[in-house]
Amino acid sequence: MTINYAIFSTGGHQHRVREGDTISIQGQKGNIGDSISFDNVVLSFIEGELIVGSPIISGASVKGKILSHNKLKKVTSLRYKNKTRHRVKTGHRQPVTSVTITDINKATTKKSGK
DSSP: OOSOEEEEEETTEEEEEOTTOEEEEEOOOSOTTOEEEEOOEEEEEETTEEEEOSSOOTTOEEEEEEEEEEEOOOEEEEEEETTTTEEEEEEEOOEEEEEEEEEEEOOSSOOOOO
């Protein structure tokens, strides 16, 4: 396992990953076994070089392979109005995709720190 890592953004969440990690992210399109690429890399630490994006690093990407598509446990919500006998119960299951990280590519052009 290497110490190289990246932080990328997808589905409103940020994930810190290294090569070989398996993560669950918000549901993505694609078939099982397909490769997927994330271009919204916010920070990368590769070969001892820390690059921070403002807001993202252009040219950097994180590549992965889709392992499975699942759903989370059901979340139930209940709306209730007092004295009117009004109740509404709803449920929702959020889709998630399991992805294993295969490669972290750093930016091709290096930005100056000044």
